[in-house]
Amino acid sequence: MSDTDAGPDANAASDGGGGWFEALPSDAADGNDIETESDDDATAAAAARIRDGTAPAPDDWPARAVESGFVDDADEYYDRLKAATTRATRDAVRERERADDAQLIHAVRAMDDCERVANELAERAVEWGGSLFDEVDPGIEGAREIAAREPESEVERRAISLAERAVELDGERAALAETIGRIAPAVAPNLTEMAESELAARLIALAGGLDPLAKKPSGTVQVLGAEDALFAHLSGRAPSPKHGIIYTHEFVRGTRPEDRGSAARALAGKLTLAARADHYAGERRERLHADLRERMATIRARADDGGTSDGADDEATTDGGTDDE
Amino acid sequence: MSDAALPDGVERREIDGTRRLATRGEPVYGEPTADGWRAWNPERSKLGGMLELGLETGLTGGETVLYLGAASGTTVSHVADFAGPTYAVEFAPRPARDLLDAAASRDRLFPLLKDARKPETYAHVVETDVDAIVQDVATRGQSDVAVRNAEFLADDGRLLLAIKARSEDVTADPETVFEGALDRLRETYEILETRRLDRYHEDHLGVVATPR
Numbered sequence: 001m002s003d004t005d006a007g008p009d010a011n012a013a014s015d016g017g018g019g020w021f022e023a024l025p026s027d028a029a030d031g032n033d034i035e036t037e038s039d040d041d042a043t044a045a046a047a048a049r050i051r052d053g054t055a056p057a058p059d060d061w062p063a064r065a066v067e068s069g070f071v072d073d074a075d076e077y078y079d080r081l082k083a084a085t086t087r088a089t090r091d092a093v094r095e096r097e098r099a100d101d102a103q104l105i106h107a108v109r110a111m112d113d114c115e116r117v118a119n120e121l122a123e124r125a126v127e128w129g130g131s132l133f134d135e136v137d138p139g140i141e142g143a144r145e146i147a148a149r150e151p152e153s154e155v156e157r158r159a160i161s162l163a164e165r166a167v168e169l170d171g172e173r174a175a176l177a178e179t180i181g182r183i184a185p186a187v188a189p190n191l192t193e194m195a196e197s198e199l200a201a202r203l204i205a206l207a208g209g210l211d212p213l214a215k216k217p218s219g220t221v222q223v224l225g226a227e228d229a230l231f232a233h234l235s236g237r238a239p240s241p242k243h244g245i246i247y248t249h250e251f252v253r254g255t256r257p258e259d260r261g262s263a264a265r266a267l268a269g270k271l272t273l274a275a276r277a278d279h280y281a282g283e284r285r286e287r288l289h290a291d292l293r294e295r296m297a298t299i300r301a302r303a304d305d306g307g308t309s310d311g312a313d314d315e316a317t318t319d320g321g322t323d324d325e
Numbered sequence: 326m327s328d329a330a331l332p333d334g335v336e337r338r339e340i341d342g343t344r345r346l347a348t349r350g351e352p353v354y355g356e357p358t359a360d361g362w363r364a365w366n367p368e369r370s371k372l373g374g375m376l377e378l379g380l381e382t383g384l385t386g387g388e389t390v391l392y393l394g395a396a397s398g399t400t401v402s403h404v405a406d407f408a409g410p411t412y413a414v415e416f417a418p419r420p421a422r423d424l425l426d427a428a429a430s431r432d433r434l435f436p437l438l439k440d441a442r443k444p445e446t447y448a449h450v451v452e453t454d455v456d457a458i459v460q461d462v463a464t465r466g467q468s469d470v471a472v473r474n475a476e477f478l479a480d481d482g483r484l485l486l487a488i489k490a491r492s493e494d495v496t497a498d499p500e501t502v503f504e505g506a507l508d509r510l511r512e513t514y515e516i517l518e519t520r521r522l523d524r525y526h527e528d529h530l531g532v533v534a535t536p537r
């Protein structure tokens with residue numbers, strides 16, 4: 001919503017208290033179906049004026065638009081207004097929702113923190129509980145068992161209380177996962193459909209936002225989350241990693257080891273396109289998802305044929321080196 | 326039509342075995358339809374409730390409307406079905422996304438992601454002398470919003486306002502809240518009619534007013 005996309009003309013016009021259509025070219029953006037490049041530009045300019053313009057008071061805009069020659073009649077005026085307000089609102093909605101990628105990043109980081117701390121506390125509580133009570137399971141489950149006990153001494157009260165904290169934090173982790181599941185589809189519909197909420201959120205977090213993610217080459221997306229391995233590779237100490245966090249995706253993990261490099265490359269290619277679609281268009285693109293399914297079917301068919309990996313799929317900066325997981 | 330208070334384009338139609346308020350257009354929120362008519366559920370729409378309760382809205386059909394607090398377009402889609410040019414103002418992006426869908430099949434419904442407390446941010450878009458302002462913002466300062474937007478309304482136009490008591494003060498008695506809200510309105514408007522909408526919307530007051 002910055003005034004940068006409105007341009008100086010638009011601001012000049014709004015200062016003068018003009019209508020949204022003033023200071024716009026009058027020869028483009030007919031309300032017809034044939035959307036030429038310049039129609040589209042004109043609608044974009046009008047939409048920017050709708051979003052960023054102001055006027056001290058309303059006026060009889062339809063009449064003024066006809067008088068000024070912007071349109072021939074009121075019908076044409078409303079057709080143009082329809083195109084411009086639709087575009088303006090769609091763009092603004094998208095921009096505001098996209099801003100929520102920051103919230104998604106906070107949520108996924110908080111979820112990881114909760115998980116780590118819950119496990120740490122649970123481990124401590126279980127170790128402590130093991131010295132007080134018999135037979136305690138490890139991890140959060142063990143903490144849950146301890147938390148369900150009645151304390152019979154001050155020390156037991158503390159150990160049980162600690163276990164309760166671990167269980168509560170685990171509950172917070174689950175609540176954060178649910179929240180991520182709700183907001184990820186709004187922030188990045190295509191990415192979320194392809195990767196599931198959690199992986200979509202992690203990719204966005206690793207990249208530092210949807211905008212930077214959309215600008216990364218697919219080879220980078222492929223190894224996001226494997227920065228340590230990549231660094232080791234670049235300093236000549238290790239083979240190049242074939243995948244980062246996207247390893248958690250069923251398409252990679254569920255593919256036989258010799259084809260995982262191809263699968264990771266193909267998946268990263270489509271995830272990159274999905275992130276771009278989400279960032280630049282914000283609409284679901286069925287083709288993307290169908291393409292990925294097809295590509296994966298081809299790669300997995302190799303296993304059935306008993307064939308070998310050819311490794312020559314998409315554009316990628318890494319090659320099928322070793323299998324690291 | 327038996328019901329004189331209904332605008333042209335709003336009728337009571339037999340849908341799913343009951344006579345219901347209805348308009349003609351593409352369905353928006355999963356409402357039942359029959360022969361191209363879509364049921365207008367007064368429980369989901371304050372304006373629907375006002376029409377159902379027989380308030381004199383002054384709506385006749387074909388008028389120019391400014392709608393404040395359009396949300397996902399439940400009510401404003403019905404309005405656009407019978408009215409003329411309809412400006413729909415909503416400030417929350419999430420419902421505005423659905424509003425875009427509702428507006429897609431209605432070529433004189435104009436969606437605007439704007440704050441109704443700041444009319445100067447859409448005065449360059451919304452025309453002057455609209456025939457009706459329909460307002461359902463359900464946030465604190467509801468009368469204030471109506472007062473600020475009075476500049477759009479024609480001298481003989483109608484303000485059709487729903488006031489939600491709890492949006493102003495959760496603890497106060499609704500009647501007290503309504504009185505305060507009406508007092509503020511009277512600075513700019515003449516109140517023509519008020520009616521509690523409780524049959525459909527608990528602790529809501531329907532108001533019909535015209536500029537002073």
Ligand SMILES: C[S@@+](CC[C@H](N)C(=O)[O-])C[C@H]1O[C@@H](n2cnc3c(N)ncnc32)[C@H](O)[C@@H]1O
Pocket residue numbers: 369370371393394395396397398399400401414415416417420439440441442461462463464
């Ligand atoms: C009760 S809902 C409206 C329901 C809608 N009128 C209908 O019947 O379909 C209230 C809406 O007003 C919006 N709203 C609240 N304050 C607003 C403001 N200052 N400007 C614009 N919209 C506002 C809220 O975001 C919410 O969507």
